[in-house]
Amino acid sequence: MVRKVKTFKGDGGVSADTGTYRKGELRGIIKIDQETCVGCDTCRTVCPAGAVKGSVGEKHSIDVDRCINCGQCLLNCPFGAIEQMSFVDYVIEKLKDKKTKVVAIVAPAVRVAIAEEFGAEPGTLTVGRLWAALKKAGFDIYENNFAADQTILEEGTELLARVAAHSGLKELPVELWGKKVVLEVEEFKHKPLPQFTSCCPAWVRYAEVYYPKVLPNLSSCKSPQQMAGATAKTYGAKEIWKVKPENIYTVGVMPCTAKIFEASRPEFDSAGKFLKKSGMRDVDAVLTTRDLAEVLKKLNIDPMKLSEERQPKDFMQYTGGATIFGVSGGVMEAALRFAFHVLSGLEPSAMSPQWDFEDVRGYRHPVVSATIPVPLRPEYEKVFKTKQIDIKVCVVNGIGPEGAHLKPVIEDVVAGKSPYHFIEVMTCPGGCINGGGQPVHPIELGLWEKFLYAFAGSIKK
Amino acid sequence: MGNITRRAFIKFAGLTSVILLTGFPRLGSGEIISNNFFDTPVGRQRLNIIKTRQAGQYKDDLILREKFKMAASHENPMIKRFYSEFAHHPLSEVSEALLHTHYKARV
Numbered sequence: 001m002v003r004k005v006k007t008f009k010g011d012g013g014v015s016a017d018t019g020t021y022r023k024g025e026l027r028g029i030i031k032i033d034q035e036t037c038v039g040c041d042t043c044r045t046v047c048p049a050g051a052v053k054g055s056v057g058e059k060h061s062i063d064v065d066r067c068i069n070c071g072q073c074l075l076n077c078p079f080g081a082i083e084q085m086s087f088v089d090y091v092i093e094k095l096k097d098k099k100t101k102v103v104a105i106v107a108p109a110v111r112v113a114i115a116e117e118f119g120a121e122p123g124t125l126t127v128g129r130l131w132a133a134l135k136k137a138g139f140d141i142y143e144n145n146f147a148a149d150q151t152i153l154e155e156g157t158e159l160l161a162r163v164a165a166h167s168g169l170k171e172l173p174v175e176l177w178g179k180k181v182v183l184e185v186e187e188f189k190h191k192p193l194p195q196f197t198s199c200c201p202a203w204v205r206y207a208e209v210y211y212p213k214v215l216p217n218l219s220s221c222k223s224p225q226q227m228a229g230a231t232a233k234t235y236g237a238k239e240i241w242k243v244k245p246e247n248i249y250t251v252g253v254m255p256c257t258a259k260i261f262e263a264s265r266p267e268f269d270s271a272g273k274f275l276k277k278s279g280m281r282d283v284d285a286v287l288t289t290r291d292l293a294e295v296l297k298k299l300n301i302d303p304m305k306l307s308e309e310r311q312p313k314d315f316m317q318y319t320g321g322a323t324i325f326g327v328s329g330g331v332m333e334a335a336l337r338f339a340f341h342v343l344s345g346l347e348p349s350a351m352s353p354q355w356d357f358e359d360v361r362g363y364r365h366p367v368v369s370a371t372i373p374v375p376l377r378p379e380y381e382k383v384f385k386t387k388q389i390d391i392k393v394c395v396v397n398g399i400g401p402e403g404a405h406l407k408p409v410i411e412d413v414v415a416g417k418s419p420y421h422f423i424e425v426m427t428c429p430g431g432c433i434n435g436g437g438q439p440v441h442p443i444e445l446g447l448w449e450k451f452l453y454a455f456a457g458s459i460k461k
Numbered sequence: 462m463g464n465i466t467r468r469a470f471i472k473f474a475g476l477t478s479v480i481l482l483t484g485f486p487r488l489g490s491g492e493i494i495s496n497n498f499f500d501t502p503v504g505r506q507r508l509n510i511i512k513t514r515q516a517g518q519y520k521d522d523l524i525l526r527e528k529f530k531m532a533a534s535h536e537n538p539m540i541k542r543f544y545s546e547f548a549h550h551p552l553s554e555v556s557e558a559l560l561h562t563h564y565k566a567r568v
Contacts, residue, residue, distance in 0.1 A: 020567040039475045042503060057475035076503050112517030123513030125520055150543065152534035154560050157551035174550070177541055181550045204564065212566030220561040230559040235547045270559050312529075317539040319531035320522035327518045337533035348532075355532040363515075364499040364508065398498055429498040430511035433518060443506055445478075 002116050002439040005074065005290055006033065007086035013264050019065040020209050026264040029069045029085045029257055030436070034059050036081035042443070043073035043082065048399035048406075048427055049206060066209070070202035070427045071257035071436015078443040084257055084436075087285040088294050094249045094285075095138040095299075101241065102249045104139040105228040106130065108148065109255035109326035109432035110289045116439040117293035118304045126303055128310040133296055133303035139251070140241070142232050145318030147224035148325045148334065150231065151199065155221040155331075156338040157183070158195065159422055165189040167384060174342060175379075192217050194394075194413060194420040197331050199223045201262035202427035206399060206406075213414050224325065225252045225259055226268050229282030232315070233271035240314050245275055252286040255326070255435035258427070260286040288437025320355070328362025328397040328431035332424040336360065336372055336391070343389060345377030360424075362397035362431060366405040369394040369420070394420045398429030 008031065013024040021027045032043070032052075037059045044052040044060065051066035052073060062073070074082035094102050115124035134141055157174060164172040165188035172185045198204055198219045207214055222230070229250045237245040252259050262268070263283040272280030287295065296303065312318070321334030336357045341347065348354040359370035372391045381387055399406045406425060412418040428434045498504040526532045534540060548555045 022567075039471060040478045041475060045501070046498070046503065057471045057473070076507070108518065108521070109514070111521065112514040121513070122510045123515075123517040125517045125524075127521065146537070146539060149534040149537045149540050150560060153540060153544070153551045154556055156534075161552065176535060176544075176550070183550075183552060205567075208564055208567045212568060215564040215566065218564055220563060222560055222562050226562070227560045231543070234559060235543065239546060267562055274558050314539060317529075317531075317537055318525065319529075319534050319537045320525035321532060321534045322537075323521040323525060324518055327515050330518070334534060338535055341533055341535060350526040350530040350532045350536075352532075355526070366497050366499075400498065429504065429507070430515065433514035434507060434511050441506075441510055443503060448477075 001441075003080055003442045005080070005440055006083040007088070007291070008083055009089070010085040010087070021065075022266055024264060024266045026085065026261055028062075028064050029260050030062060030067060030071055030074055031083045032060050032062055032073075033081045033083055034061070036079055038079055038081075040078060043077055045401055046072045046076045047401065048072065048202075048403060049210070050402045068202040068205045068209070068427065069258040069261045072428060074257065075434070075436050075438065075440055076443060078445055080440075080442070084288065085260060086291050087260075087287060088291050088298070090285055091251055091287060091295060092298060099247060100249045101243050101247055102139050102251060103142050103232050103236075104134050104251050104253050105142050105144045105147065105225055105232070105283070106134070106253045107144040107225070107255055107326065107432065108323045109435060109438070110253055110292070112326065112433060113255065113438045114289050114293055115304060116441075117290065118302055120304060122441070126308070128308040129303040129306045131310065131316065132306040133301050136301050136306070137296060137299050142228050142236065142250075142315040143312075143318050144224050144228055144252070145322035145325070146315045147228035147231070148322035149319055150227050151221055151224045152321060152334045152338050155197070155219045156335045156342070158188075158219055158221065159335065160339060160342060161185040161188045162191050162193055162195055163421060164383075165191075166193055169383065172383075173379060175345070176342070190216075194418050194423050195219050197422075197424045199325065199331055200258070200426050201256070202258035203399065203425040205258065205261070206403075206427065210403070211410055211414070214410060217413060222268075223262060225254065225262065226282055228252075229263075229268070230271045230274070233280065233282065234274055236315065245271065245280065246277065249285070250283045252283050253289070253292050254286055255289050255432045255438045257288060257436040259437070260288075290437060290439060293439070326432045328426050328429075329360045329368065329395045329424065330431060332360045332393055332395050332422065333357045335422065336393070339391065340374050343377065343380055344375045346375075360393055360395050362395055362426070366397055366400055366429075367394065367409060368397060391422065392420045394423045396423065396425040397431070399425065399427050
């Protein structure tokens with residue numbers, strides 16, 4: 001059985017730059033309830049950022065300036081003492097307003113977990129049912145998986161551009177859908193290798209706070225959630241839905257608490273800038289998987305009672321590469337599928353094992369690395385002066401307590417001796433499927449622990 | 462029992478539980494067990510959930526490839542439409558404006 005997580009309403013972003021937060025950003029998304037905390041220290045042992053204050057036996061609290069909002073503490077607290085800022089009520093209000101088009105941006109990891117909130121086994125795949133439930137609730141759907149495909153096109157091409165620039169090229173021809181574009185890649189010489197993924201907002205904040213030196217190594221791509229928000233209010237509003245962008249309210253539905261913070265970043269108002277309209281956010285609100293279940297329950301909708309049939313159209317179309325973004329190694333594999341196609345010119349059939357890059361899948365190792373040989377198409381053979389290119393990649397499967405897994409990888413990058421082209425970092429072990437916004441299965445306490453805490457509880461009274 | 466303070470007891474209870482829950486921080490010489498989340502008691506409890514959700518995600522990958530014939534991102538017809546009608550090509554000016562960002566240090 002999943003456990004309900006306590007939530008509280010946010011009181012808006014900070015009014016001026018405060019500590020590690022900038023004007024407008026939400027601060028204190030994760031909070032430890034001082035009444036319930038018994039000081040067991042589990043949260044501190046799983047915190048990647050060393051942001052939990054207090055030692056064993058003391059009430060713990062979070063240093064918000066160090067916190068990266070990943071929510072691993074919340075997920076793993078045996079006492080349910082950690083709370084999350086929530087936007088459930090705001091979204092329900094918008095759903096009632098008939099003038100507003102409420103667009104749900106649904107992340108891949110939500111579809112393998114939300115069913116748990118309705119009594120199903122962990123891992124139950126819920127796609128058609130989830131879409132049907134969202135529609136019943138009044139949402140339009142922009143698959144975050146479609147945005148993941150956008151991300152791969154941009155991030156994959158950026159990687160190729162960096163590799164080409166560092167091989168001394170000025171231009172890189174890219175052939176897509178039978179059309180050729182020649183990209184000017186000279187400026188990418190200033191963007192160092194290896195390239196880091198930038199999909200995980202907790203990792204991006206971790207880099208900004210703890211390792212600003214590697215920021216040039218981060219892909220300049222926004223995360224899928226932010227790409228979705230910006231595209232929905234521009235291209236989506238004009239060409240697909242034919243509505244006024246002001247009447248669109250975008251809601252990220254995410255397995256992640258750091259996405260709540262990400263959406264509040266001041267720079268993420270690019271749709272407004274693009275359309276020359278002020279005061280418009282790319283993503284207006286974020287619900288975690290738990291929050292969406294709460295919205296559906298409040299509206300009396302049980303997705304498990306709906307049909308799993310799917311008929312994707314418009315922004316609901318997505319690929320296999322996109323859906324594996326939810327697991328550790330997924331972004332890497334999707335990028336490799338795309339890079340493999342562009343570099344080799346090959347088009348394997350959909351079920352071909354050539355699309356499987358199993359060496360990069362996260363599973364249970366904290367750091368995974370692999371060398372992927374990719375044959376080059378004749379045009380690239382001439383450009384790169386070789387028949388085959390070896391892409392060296394690394395997947396960090398969870399930043400680790402106080403950065404334990406990431407640190408050796410990142411320090412090599414800072415020292416300029418990293419062997420890799422591309423590094424994926426996911427803050428949560430396992431990837432987004434184990435994110436801080438997912439349904440919480442309580443940590444089981446042993447008999448002895450239960451006895452101790454019950455005793456401690458009775459003494460406190 | 463009068464000489465055991467409440468604070469001391471909670472501290473004792475907390476410490477014992479930490480050891481029971483997460484194990485001693487370091488075992489053996491040099492081998493950092495607690496650093497691999499999946500080898501801690503908390504991580505072991507999470508592992509099954511992670512594995513089943515992961516299996517669900519790869520199942521979706523197979524459905525997309527088998528039924529919809531789409532393995533790699535460029536094979537998405539809506540992606541092709543998005544670029545042909547709007548963004549032109551990856552890393553274009555439209556892309557830069559809407560899909561890319563820049564980072565600032567926060568120290």
